[in-house]
Structure formats: structure tokens, C-alpha cells
Amino acid sequence: MIEVRDLTKYFGARAAIRALNFDIRPGEVVGFVGLNGAGKTTTLKILGCVLLPSSGQVRIDGIEVTAEPHEVRRRIGFLPDVPPLYDEMTVGAYLTFAARLRGVTSRDAPARVQESEDKLALRDVHGELIGTLSYGFRQRVGVAQALVHRPRLLILDEPAAGLDPVQIVEMRNLIRRLRGEHTVLISSHFLAEISQTCDRLLVIQAGEIVAQGTEEEIAATLGTPGEIEVALRGPAATALEVARKVPGVLDAQIAHSSAQEIVLKIRAREDCRPEIARALVLAGHQLLRLDRGTSRLESIFIELTQRERLS
Amino acid sequence: MSAALLIARRELGSYLRTMSGYIIAAAVLLVDGILWNAFALGAQQDKHSAEVLSDFFYFSSGTTMIAAVFLSMRLVAEERQNGTLVLLASSPVRDREIILGKFFSALAFLAMVTLATAFMPALIMVNGKLSIGQVAAGYLGLLLLGSAALAIGTLGSTLARSQVLAAIISGAMLVGLIVIWLLASVSERPLNDVFLALALWGRHFPPFQAGVINLRDVAYYLLVTYFALFAATRVLEARRWQ
Numbered sequence: 001m002i003e004v005r006d007l008t009k010y011f012g013a014r015a016a017i018r019a020l021n022f023d024i025r026p027g028e029v030v031g032f033v034g035l036n037g038a039g040k041t042t043t044l045k046i047l048g049c050v051l052l053p054s055s056g057q058v059r060i061d062g063i064e065v066t067a068e069p070h071e072v073r074r075r076i077g078f079l080p081d082v083p084p085l086y087d088e089m090t091v092g093a094y095l096t097f098a099a100r101l102r103g104v105t106s107r108d109a110p111a112r113v114q115e116s117e118d119k120l121a122l123r124d125v126h127g128e129l130i131g132t133l134s135y136g137f138r139q140r141v142g143v144a145q146a147l148v149h150r151p152r153l154l155i156l157d158e159p160a161a162g163l164d165p166v167q168i169v170e171m172r173n174l175i176r177r178l179r180g181e182h183t184v185l186i187s188s189h190f191l192a193e194i195s196q197t198c199d200r201l202l203v204i205q206a207g208e209i210v211a212q213g214t215e216e217e218i219a220a221t222l223g224t225p226g227e228i229e230v231a232l233r234g235p236a237a238t239a240l241e242v243a244r245k246v247p248g249v250l251d252a253q254i255a256h257s258s259a260q261e262i263v264l265k266i267r268a269r270e271d272c273r274p275e276i277a278r279a280l281v282l283a284g285h286q287l288l289r290l291d292r293g294t295s296r297l298e299s300i301f302i303e304l305t306q307r308e309r310l311s
Numbered sequence: 312m313s314a315a316l317l318i319a320r321r322e323l324g325s326y327l328r329t330m331s332g333y334i335i336a337a338a339v340l341l342v343d344g345i346l347w348n349a350f351a352l353g354a355q356q357d358k359h360s361a362e363v364l365s366d367f368f369y370f371s372s373g374t375t376m377i378a379a380v381f382l383s384m385r386l387v388a389e390e391r392q393n394g395t396l397v398l399l400a401s402s403p404v405r406d407r408e409i410i411l412g413k414f415f416s417a418l419a420f421l422a423m424v425t426l427a428t429a430f431m432p433a434l435i436m437v438n439g440k441l442s443i444g445q446v447a448a449g450y451l452g453l454l455l456l457g458s459a460a461l462a463i464g465t466l467g468s469t470l471a472r473s474q475v476l477a478a479i480i481s482g483a484m485l486v487g488l489i490v491i492w493l494l495a496s497v498s499e500r501p502l503n504d505v506f507l508a509l510a511l512w513g514r515h516f517p518p519f520q521a522g523v524i525n526l527r528d529v530a531y532y533l534l535v536t537y538f539a540l541f542a543a544t545r546v547l548e549a550r551r552w553q
Binding site: 076 | 314317325328397398399404
């Protein structure tokens with residue numbers, strides 16, 4: 001779906017991105033993570049045909065973006081970091097305008113607008129002025145304009161920025177629903193969101209891709225330990241001892257202990273949740289809960305960004 | 312519907328849905344009305360109808376150019392300020408369609424405002440005779456002058472990062488093109504002919520005031536419009552590199 005080869009963009013003498021290489025397959029949901037100023041937005045703007053690269057090649061659906069930008073633009077939906085909204089328009093009029101701009105016929109436009117409003121739960125504000133909407137609704141309208149013409153590729157730059165926890169969950173569910181219908185490239189600072197919604201990660205640092213692959217693949221490359229959280233009933237000392245003996249486990253600590261339950265935090269080199277569960281149950285403990293901790297991606301991210309800073 | 316027409320329709324709707332369009336229209340009508348009363352109706356000595364009409368088009372040309380600067384300053388600069396230019400830039404729309412759509416919306420609005428002043432020349436019929444030919448030529452001149460001023464304003468708006476800066480750049484370009492005829496008086500032929508030919512107002516507008524339509528003047532305003540819009544398109548294309 002996307003082939004990026006040696007993509008470079010200079011602003012004056014400064015290279016915002018340098019020789020980026022990556023591929024995204026059709027139907028994938030890929031997370032693009034990096035610190036502020038790492039080059040995420042520049043890359044997404046080039047993929048969205050808003051910016052032209054200094055050198056390198058970008059092919060979307062086999063079409064070169066610099067040679068045939070119009071054909072590429074028909075295939076993409078782009079949400080920039082600031083949603084491009086006209087405050088004086090109603091939601092319905094704005095989405096119709098966006099659909100018509102992307103080549104949807106006037107006959108099909110009402111159905112497409114309705115479809116995108118349904119996906120984003122915007123039907124109730126169809127006739128409202130965009131300028132009167134809350135931040136969360138504005139963000140949703142921004143996503144709706146990106147998918148109103150049913151693009152094959154959706155590029156979302158920080159779709160969850162500024163949303164409250166409920167809205168973040170809604171956005172996460174939306175991105176999950178988009179899986180299969182669209183190829184999605186999503187940049188975000190919310191690593192937990194990326195971890196839960198994306199098939200694969202691209203980590204960018206100082207304008208260069210420093211890692212790519214699934215969370216497990218990157219962690220395995222770096223040797224970054226994952227975190228597993230276990231809630232159980234039974235003697236704490238034996239639980240610790242059993243957990244520490246499971247192959248792959250680096251360390252185990254008691255995070256919380258009460259009469260009702262004991263919570264263990266286990267650091268493991270690989271995902272060894274089945275082995276831990278089996279060992280604890282065989283040792284006579286009552287297993288209440290077993291989760292993969294959310295801090296693994298954070299560990300990967302910190303490790304990668306610190307490595308680059310040190311180098 | 313072409314993308315340029317879609318953009319023009321949205322922009323025209325924006326003028327009509329927001330206060331800025333009404334404020335500019337009201338200001339033009341108010342200033343034209345004051346000048347009409349002060350110079351055309353309130354003059355001490357008797358005037359022929361043709362002179363009154365000529366005076367009306369004389370001061371209307373000034374308000375038209377000023378209105379063009381204020382109408383065009385938002386066209387691209389506002390979109391850049393608000394981040395909405397990305398919607399157009401990421402859609403299958405050519406840069407020239409963006410510029411044309413925006414220009415034609417502003418021209419349509421300026422035409423509506425200009426034609427709304429028609430009641431003033433019509434008042435001449437109370438005490439005099441009205442030459443329909445002079446009225447038609449005068450309004451054609453105003454529209455052509457407004458078109459050229461709007462195109463220059465569109466270029467200014469494309470160059471600037473803010474609306475205020477856009478108004479300053481456009482105003483400076485317009486004033487420069489108007490006062491260029493002064494250089495004609497301090498230069499010799501053939502250079503002074505060039506200055507006179509280039510001046511936005513001095514040689515090209517007065518014939519319209521008098522009810523005379525010269526093909527040379529029509530072509531001049533259309534060429535200024537074309538070159539300014541062409542430059543604006545090029546500037547917008549160049550922005551994709553930045």
C-alpha cells in the first residue's frame with residue numbers, strides 16, 4: 001500500500017527527515033511514534049501530498065506521489081494535527097464539501113456524509129455550526145472528513161490529542177472498527193493507544209526510522225523486558241518464588257498485598273503469560289487476573305529515544 | 312461541478328455567513344453614500360448629469376479598490392492561519408483551482424456590493440437625464456478595476472502568513488501600481504509611456520468614467536488580473552516545498 005524509499009525533507013539547511021525507508025501493507029494499522037520534532041508530521045504531510053519531499057520516493061498503491069499527486073489524493077484521507085474545520089459551516093455542509101472536493105458525486109454525497117456521521121456518532125450535530133462544537137466533536141468531524149470519500153489509506157496525525165478519557169476510548173474503538181476497511185497510519189503520543197490499536201510500529205527519532213515491527217519484534221531486538229501483572233490468592237512468598245522460576249522471567253515483585261489478593265509485577269524478556277499462569281495454578285494459587293502491563297511500549301520508546309540521544 | 316466552483320460557492324457562503332462580508336459591504340455603501348452626497352449632490356455650482364455620474368465613478372473606484380483589499384486579504388492567509396488550507400491541499404484539487412475558486416467568490420461578492428450602489432446614479436433621474444451607456448461603462452470599469460485589485464489582493468494573501476500582513480502587502484502593491492503614473496511626469500519618452508501604460512488607474516479608468524470603453528483598457532485590466540492570479544498560483548505551488 002505504501003512504499004517509502006530514501007525519503008528526505010530539508011527545511012533550509014536542516015533535514016527534518018533523512019532517508020526514511022518503510023513499507024505498509026494493505027489493511028494494516030500502523031502506529032507512527034516519536035518525540036516532538038522527530039519528523040512524524042513532516043512524513044505524514046508528504047504521504048498526504050501536502051508537502052513535497054526534497055528527495056526519495058513515496059508510492060501509494062503503486063502510484064508515485066510527486067508524479068501523480070491527484071491520483072494519490074483520491075486514495076487517501078488525511079487528518080492533520082489541527083483538524084481543518086470551517087467554523088462557520090454546519091457539520092453536514094462541511095462533510096458534503098469535503099466529499100465533493102474528493103470527487104464524490106452530488107448524488108452519492110448525502111449517503112457518504114450519513115455513513116461517516118454514523119461511524120463517528122455525529123448524527124445529532126449534523127445541523128450544528130462547527131464553531132459551536134466541543135473539542136471532542138471537532139476532532140471527530142476532522143476524522144469524518146478524512147473518511148467521507150471511503151479512502152483506501154487513512155493518515156491520522158494525533159487523532160486522540162486533547163481528548164478526555166471517554167473520548168479516547170471512543171477514538172480507540174473507532175480505529176478498531178476501521179481495521180479491514182482501510183489501511184491506517186496513525187501517529188500519537190499516547191503509547192497505550194498505539195499499543196492497543198496498531199498491528200505494527202514505526203519509531204522515528206531525529207528524522208530517522210530507528211525501529212519498526214510489532215511490539216514484540218522491537219522488544220526482542222532491543223532486549224527490552226515486558227511487564228506482566230498477576231493478581232492471585234495464596235501465600236505471597238511462594239507465588240514470588242514460583243514466578244521467578246518460570247523461564248524468561250527476569251524479576252518479580254509484590255506490587256500490592258491485602259487479605260483479598262496479592263498483585264505481582266513480573267518483568268519478562270518475552271510474553272510468557274501462559275507459563276506463569278500454569279506454574280502458579282500448579283503451585284496451588286488461585287489466579288484472579290493476569291494482564292500484560294502497559295509499560296512495555298514506553299520502555300521500548302524510552303530506550304530507543306535515549307539511545308539516539310546518547311549516540 | 313468543478314473544484315473551483317465548489318470552492319467559490321463555499322467561499323461566497325462564508326462571506327454571507329460571517330460578519331466580515333456584511334461589514335465590508337456596509338462600509339462601502341456608507342462611504343460611497345457620504346461621498347455621493349458631498350461631491351455629487353452637494354456641489355455649489357450646477358453640474359451636468361454626465362459630470363455627476365463621472366464624479367460618482369471617480370470616488371467609487373477608490374472604495375472599490377479598498378474593498379478589494381479587505382475582501383481578498385482573508386482568501387488564503389486565513390486558511391493558512393486556521394490550518395484549513397490542508398483540507399484543500401490534500402484533496403485532488405489543483406492549486407489554480409483553489410486560487411480561481413477563491414478569486415471568483417470575492418469577485419462575485421464585490422460585484423454584488425458594487426451593483427448595490429446603483430440606486431445612487433438612479434437618483435440623477437430625479438433632476439436630470441441618465442445615460443445608460445455611461446452607467447454601463449462606468450460599472451464595467453469598476454468591475455474590471457475591482458477584478459484587478461482583487462487578483463493583486465489574492466496574490467498578497469498567498470504571500471502573507473497573516474491577514475493583516477496580506478492587507479499591507481496588497482495595499483502596497485496597489486498603491487505602487489497607482490502612483491507609477493507620477494514617474495511618467497519625471498521621465499522621458501518612451502519610458503513615460505511605459506509608466507502610463509502600467510498605471511492601474513491614471514490612463515485606464517477615466518475613459519470608463521466618461522462612458523467610453525476602450526479595448527486597450529479592458530485588455531489591460533484582464534491582463535493584470537491574469538498575471539496576478541498566475542503569480543498567486545505559483546506562490547501556492549511553491550508553498551508545498553516549505
